[in-house]
Amino acid sequence: MRKLLLALPALAFVAASAYAFARVGCDMKTTEKRWFCKKCDKVYPKAETKIRKCTDDKADLVQVDLCVKQKYVALCHPTKTGPSPILCCGVKYDKATPDESGIFQTCQGCAAKARLVGDVKHMDGCADKRLKKTCAHAG
Ligand SMILES: [Zn+2]
Numbered sequence: 312m313r314k315l316l317l318a319l320p321a322l323a324f325v326a327a328s329a330y331a332f333a334r335v336g337c338d339m340k341t342t343e344k345r346w347f348c349k350k351c352d353k354v355y356p357k358a359e360t361k362i363r364k365c366t367d368d369k370a371d372l373v374q375v376d377l378c379v380k381q382k383y384v385a386l387c388h389p390t391k392t393g394p395s396p397i398l399c400c401g402v403k404y405d406k407a408t409p410d411e412s413g414i415f416q417t418c419q420g421c422a423a424k425a426r427l428v429g430d431v432k433h434m435d436g437c438a439d440k441r442l443k444k445t446c447a448h449a450g
């Protein structure tokens with residue numbers, strides 16, 4: 312009986328962390344194309360749509376997807392952010408700023424990742440080479 316009682320909080324903890332895990336991950340609903348230099352790993356800002364070569368090393372650029380979310384920030388306490396307007400210190404912050412994050416192809420087996428499918432470099436012995444799209448947004 313005593314053993315059972317001890318096991319209960321552990322079970323509750325497992326359930327809570329499984330729930331948290333399910334919530335992690337971005338839906339990548341809104342994406343935008345950007346120019347990207349593979350050589351120096353640089354993503355060009357939205358405004359630079361006319362360039363086709365990297366301004367640093369003249370390498371050809373390729374297009375990649377970025378995930379764009381609207382983020383609200385409490386200017387009085389900038390660590391307070393969220394996907395909807397925030398009320399903080401009696402002020403409503405309802406002006407969104409775009410929050411951009413790179414979309415990566417991530418290997419389910421070895422966790423190697425790259426922005427483009429052909430660039431994923433698997434670790435030695437990676438058996439499961441299935442790729443999954445991931446975004447650094449927390450969801
Ligand atoms: Zn470059």
Ligand SMILES: [Zn+2]
Nearest residue numbers: 418421433437
């Ligand atoms: Zn792999």
Ligand SMILES: [Zn+2]
Nearest residue numbers: 337378446448
């Ligand atoms: Zn995202």
